[in-house]
Amino acid sequence: MQMPFEAKRCGVQFSPPSIVIIYEHKETKKVRKRVIPVRNFSKYSDCNMAAERLKNHPRHRDYLEAVTQSQLEKLHIILKDHMQGFSLVHSLASFHLDPDEDLNKLSDEELARKKGQMDKLFEKNRRHTADPNFVYDLEVDFTKPTTDRCSWDDESDDGF
Amino acid sequence: MAGDLGGISELDQKKYDADEQVKIICLGDSAVGKSKLMERFLMDQYRPQQLSTYALTLYKHTATVGSKTVTVDFWDTAGQERFQSMHPSYYHKAHACIMVFDVQRKITYKNLSNWYKELREYRPEIPCCVVANKIDADLKVTQRSFNFGKKQGLPFYFVSAADGTNVVKMFREMIKRAVDYKQNPSDFMDEVLQELENFDLEKKEDNSGEEDELKVES
Structure with a gap:
């Protein structure tokens, strides 16, 4: 079933704290803005739960189909950071990905920040079931007669 | 501790002794895409069961292997990997293991050896594979060979949960191997x-x- 709305962009508004969705009405092709005030949310709230609540909200969920829960979580984190007095620059910097960082060591919220960032690429490269060239069991053979040895294997071979 | 054990048995792991039931576990660092892979394989039919007390997510799936219908429970970590180690019940009665790393993060590849070591402490014989996820980020990685697991003879898959490359193939082969393992009576280890x-x-x-x-x- 195709949703009548497709979210194009999402963002936040600090006052009053709201999530903003720019979406297209699939039938009329009209682009509209929806401002969703964030209720029962404070600087002590759990962003993950708040995001889940919004994602499943009966009045808003149809507009949020194309917005992942982790994107919503990220927006809530930005709102929460603002409530705690952090700047937007600070919030955005905290989403920065360092490929050498051990993410196992992060707290739930710190990890959510990184995952939100990774989701950007995921969504960009994602092939949806609705795409005309979607193949469920897509197979690609990568076996090659000569392969470069992976530099990740080069150093100490402990356990490898 | 008694409460803890009682809780785990609520998950009723005895059922995995039945012929038509297999348990497949996922291992790997935080944010390598384990859940995303599950969701890509199961598509719309996935109904994960969150067991947040155990930092665990269960996905149920029905598969046909040969002429048999089997129920597959996929066990996915929900942050438990944060402790660099899984609770023994995670491994208990597992019939196959899918080990995942992120091709964009070397540390997740290096950590495979720790995950594999722990797996083999509990499940010395079960089929296992190595999955290189997120190849959509940079297809060039597929020209490289990743040698971890080669010595152990583990199958290796280049996959992308985002565009779907080889995800279904990998899961189908692992389900088949889990069922084969279970049916192979000579393997009494x-x-x-x-x-x-x-x-x-x-x-x-x-x-x-x-x-x-x-x-x-x-």
């Missing part, structure tokens, strides 16, 4: 180990001094 553990346990109970409660699991 696990039972032997089980017996040994029980034996250990009995001895310890006799001593009644030190207790190793983790072993009660098995």
